[in-house]
Amino acid sequence: MSAAEWVPEGGNVDTLRRAATECRGCELWEPATQVVFSAGNPAAPIMLVGEQPGDSEDRRGLPFVGPAGQLLQRALAEAGIGVADVYVTNAVKHFRFTPQGSRRIHATPQTTHLLACRPWLEAELRVVDPQLVVCLGASAAKSLLGPTFRLTAERGEVRERDTPVGVRRVLATLHPSAVLRTQGPERDEAFAGLVTDLRTAAAAVEKT
Ligand code: URA
Ligand code: SF4
Numbered sequence: 001m002s003a004a005e006w007v008p009e010g011g012n013v014d015t016l017r018r019a020a021t022e023c024r025g026c027e028l029w030e031p032a033t034q035v036v037f038s039a040g041n042p043a044a045p046i047m048l049v050g051e052q053p054g055d056s057e058d059r060r061g062l063p064f065v066g067p068a069g070q071l072l073q074r075a076l077a078e079a080g081i082g083v084a085d086v087y088v089t090n091a092v093k094h095f096r097f098t099p100q101g102s103r104r105i106h107a108t109p110q111t112t113h114l115l116a117c118r119p120w121l122e123a124e125l126r127v128v129d130p131q132l133v134v135c136l137g138a139s140a141a142k143s144l145l146g147p148t149f150r151l152t153a154e155r156g157e158v159r160e161r162d163t164p165v166g167v168r169r170v171l172a173t174l175h176p177s178a179v180l181r182t183q184g185p186e187r188d189e190a191f192a193g194l195v196t197d198l199r200t201a202a203a204a205v206e207k208t
Contacts, residue, residue: 001026001116007123013042013087016123020093026116028094028109033058038089038124045205046081047130048072049121050090051139051175052109058095063088068176072136075176075191079198085207087128091143092117114143118164125165131205132158133168134198137175144170156197158204169204173197 003025008015017037023029036053039062056066064072076086092113097104109117121143125133135141141149144163151172161170174197179190 001112003117003119007119011127013038013124013127016120016127020120023093023120025119026094026113028092028096028113031097031099032094034061035093036061036063036090036095037093037120038087039063040087041084042087042128044085044087044128045131045207046086046201047125047128047133048086048088048136049133049140049144050088050136051177052090052092052113053095054106054177055095055097055104058097058104063090064176068180071179071191072176075179075194075198078195079202081198081202082207085202085205087124087130089121089124091121091140093120109139111142111147114139118143122165125163125168131169132201133163133170134201135170135172137173137178139175141172144168145172156193156200158200171197171201171204173201 003023006019006023006025008019020035020037036057054066057063092109096107096109098107138151141151145161155172158169158171160167174194179194182190
């Protein structure tokens with residue numbers, strides 16, 4: 001399984017976005033409503049990489065527009081990161097879910113899906129060429145940094161790391177959905193941790 005044969009050589013983010021509507025690189029396209037490619041500024045200093053679109057994103061065709069996205073927007077604002085400072089995308093471009101009655105329950109993408117979809121992420125990295133890549137959660141980190149990367153041990157640090165498109169400055173942090181899943185008073189702590197890491201990201205780039 002691989003998206004490689006659908007990824008055009010050259011072009012800009014819009015070229016990639018258009019081509020991705022045709023992608024059949026893995027089976028996830030079929031039950032999904034549509035591909036969810038990316039949003040934000042293709043010339044941004046920071047590239048945010050999430051896991052995969054959720055239910056709201058699948059319906060609207062835009063990344064991070066549901067509950068996790070709203071939390072992310074709040075965290076970015078608190079960290080002093082503006083809309084022009086980010087390009088937002090996901091490691092996997094189609095919503096993976098398990099139907100349960102009329103509901104669609106998020107299902108974590110498998111390693112095979114991360115690998116199949118990675119040619120899109122690689123193409124985005126080449127075109128956007130951000131100053132810093134921020135991996136939101138373990139799936140994005142696994143896609144870019146490999147299965148041995150340990151998010152809990154290495155989060156919050158800007159480091160030069162080996163990625164499939166060469167050495168890049170990368171910071172990994174919590175996924176906003178992980179903050180949402182945290183119950184009780186620890187949720188505020190988790191949110192504050194995300195903001196702290198995003199502040200570190202903001203300090204590591206020259207803003208637009
Ligand atoms: N979670 C993600 O990782 N990405 C989205 O776009 C929405 C929720
Ligand atoms: Fe292609 Fe990625 Fe969608 Fe799979 S998830 S069909 S590789 S765009």
